[in-house]
Ligand SMILES: Nc1ncnc2c1ncn2[C@@H]1O[C@H](COP(=O)(O)OP(=O)(O)OP(=O)(O)O)[C@@H](O)[C@H]1O
């Protein structure tokens with residue numbers, strides 16, 4: 001049983017279809033990269049999987065011990081966060097929000113979980129710093145730590161490296177890879193097709209035609225030819 | 236100096252001064268704690284719109300000859316807060332226009348009603364007092380004071396109990412929704428609290444100046460402090476301090492209470508701005 005399976009999804013806003021015929025499956029431990037042009041509906045797909053709004057048609061099923069709402073999420077950056085006065089610790093801790101159930105305050109175990117994720121992502125020295133004063137790469141790591149507080153079963157990353165310099169981008173990819181090796185299922189949107197082919201186990205290409213399959217099949221397919229422009233011969 | 240203290244003690248003998256101080260402190264506290272959320276969620280304009288709605292509500296209550304116009308005003312404002320929030324959520328621009336329409340509309344209708352059903356001899360004085368709160372804080376009845384205390388306790392209690400959720404929803408609505416927090420519900424609660432705060436604050440500063448009371452302390456605190464908790468705590472403390480100073484100044488100097496408080500808030504903002512620039516901010 002797959003952790004996440006989507007069948008014949010049609011995505012869109014207010015009944016208007018942005019993209020349809022999307023079917024794919026994600027199993028525990030997979031590393032799925034979603035690629036496609038700007039505006040092809042990648043972020044929309046992410047938000048639909050997260051249940052922020054319903055799909056126009058088709059179905060999304062969770063299984064293999066993964067429940068709806070048990071997904072960590074790293075959003076494409078929003079404006080509101082740019083001048084938000086909050087410390088790193090407060091933000092990471094807010095990832096535990098779903099664990100509160102009826103209690104108004106965080107318990108010791110939730111604080112420990114936040115501390116653990118902060119340490120895991122190497123944020124110890126920044127713990128009490130203000131979020132808006134961090135560099136883009138540091139901010140992404142904070143949001144990743146928050147996502148991991150919500151769950152470490154599956155994380156969704158929407159362009160986690162956009163705006164980062166090559167060094168930090170590498171660091172970020174390595175970090176994500178190590179999380180994946182430790183058992184977290186990763187679904188990542190990326191424009192960086194080279195990285196996608198380097199790290200992913202599966203590829204979902206959305207556009208006028210939709211491709212889903214393993215990386216190997218993708219490289220053999222028509223889709224990769226136009227999109228990868230000659231870097232198809234990595235590996 | 237001793238003369239000043241004597242005079243102060245003399246003033247405290249009057250119940251209306253004590254009422255004004257109690258209510259002033261509570262209102263300042265309530266209006267500031269949600270300030271950060273409102274500023275960051277771009278809700279400050281909703282607050283502004285609602286204060287005009289509250290004016291309309293009050294006009295209706297006074298036309299209907301209610302002895303205490305707060306409950307009806309409160310009902311009216313809460314309903315509009317919910318309507319505006321629901322309509323403004325999906326379409327940003329439409330929401331803006333809706334707010335402008337509702338707020339200017341209720342201001343006009345309110346004034347019209349007061350004019351047509353003019354019950355008191357001093358209409359412009361009454362209107363001025365509702366808009367700028369010039370005297371209402373000094374003419375509180377014990378019932379109004381109890382109501383204020385009750386509502387303030389409600390606002391502060393809800394805020395403390397929902398603090399962590401309000402933080403999560405304000406910082407990143409999508410994330411909290413995705414992990415199973417009912418963000419719409421909390422937005423709904425926030426809307427109700429704003430409405431309550433606005434109706435409360437109308438007594439203190441009048442409906443035109445409410446936004447100042449909500450926004451200034453939060454913006455001041457954001458100049459200096461860098462975590463959500465410290466910003467919230469500092470803006471509450473600052474707001475209470477400014478209100479106390481404003482009320483006392485107004486009582487002694489005979490200036491209008493609302494605008495004096497706002498003037499003090501502005502000075503505090505300038506000081507915080509300077510402190511933030513000089514020290515580059517502490518945590
Ligand atoms: N809130 C919205 N309401 C209506 N339409 C939207 C909304 N958000 C996005 N769209 C439309 O949906 C389409 C897909 O947008 P989406 O953000 O999913 O693209 P994307 O693949 O993530 O692009 P990018 O690579 O630029 O991030 C676009 O045509 C966009 O105009």
Ligand SMILES: [Mg+2]
Pocket residue numbers: 042043044076158
């Ligand atoms: Mg996108």
